[in-house]
Amino acid sequence: MPDPVRKAWERSRANGRAAMSRRRLLRLGSLAAGGAALAGCGIPPAAGNRGGNDPEDTPDHSKKERLLNFANWPLYIDVDEKDKKKRPTLDRFERESGIRVKYVEDINDNNEFYGKIKPQLAAGQDTGRDLICLTDWMAGRVIRQGWAQRLDPARIPHAVANLEDRFRTAAQDPGRQYSYPWAGTACVLAYNKKATGGKKVTSVTQLLEDEALKGKVSMLSELADTMGLTMLDTGIDPRKFTDDDFDKTLARIQKAVDSKQLRRFSGNDYMDELSSGDIAACLAWAGDIVQLKLDNPDVEFAIPESGYLFGTDDLLVPAKARHQANAEALIDYYYQPKRAAELAAWVNYICPVSGAKAEMEKIDKDLAEDPLIFPDAKTVERGRNFRPLTDKEHSRYENKFSKLIGA
Incomplete structure (x- = not known):
């Protein structure tokens, strides 16, 4: 009899999970609002206090109130194969801990969610959420x-012990004092080998310059991934680029736009086009490609020799949250290797938990060997982060990028 997690995973495939990944459905960082929205999210210096970090300033009601309000992205947790309202790992946490979790999928976009909770945070008020999941660059903004x-290390022993080494150093949260990864993310190359005539696509240079691909290439409407991968291909380190580096990279992509080499910048629909062959090659998120390859053998991925963009979606407790200890209990729970493997078997993103690969082998050996979920040392070494941006840089760079992609 197959493991329940595997059955749920197979069921999710049959129900179109591969075509409805979290990042496909709802992109992080909406560019519809453009740079103006980012500028509008600027925080006045007076608001940058440390309200909430002092235990005396923020009473923890966890012992008396066995509750936890957890805000996450849609399609970012395992779901029962028969009853979609049930979430096996989360339900088990509730039974084992005695903590009732109100799980709400109300993070559809980093900037949008930030705008939603900013007024309460700036006013020193409880946001009504005890645990939130934000992409690393936005998590860093909240932390700053x-x-x-x-977080109290004494209450998250599994997380402290089992966090993979490569996740311990985080530019947005040095020393991991405030956040722990829910999942790792990777932006790589993907192509439809039928649409390319069997030709492999292994570099951004091919996307931008190969005449055989002209008009059948897409890049992403996410600044960090498109700019970061192109920087790497150009020989620029996205961890420490300058304004001149940014402009140089932008001009290179603009040239491909002007020549009609690039068909479009995609947000939530590149998977359909890649699968059908309308797009021959593109930039893609690894978790999506893991899912898509299961349904379409023509889809392949490649990690460029120049490297790929690596990031995380991070769990953190917002200031003034009422139930910090309960939130820490949940973080610690998901850093148990067995629970982490169960989660990764469904979401298919990079698992940040040491020991989870061995547990995944009991669920699905193919997933355990997938380098897009459990990267080997060589793959890890080729990953690069996009450096944190100041609020002014966010506004300036997003304005330029929005013009490039026509947003």
């Missing part, structure tokens, strides 16, 4: 404003 509560 002093709007995240420092």
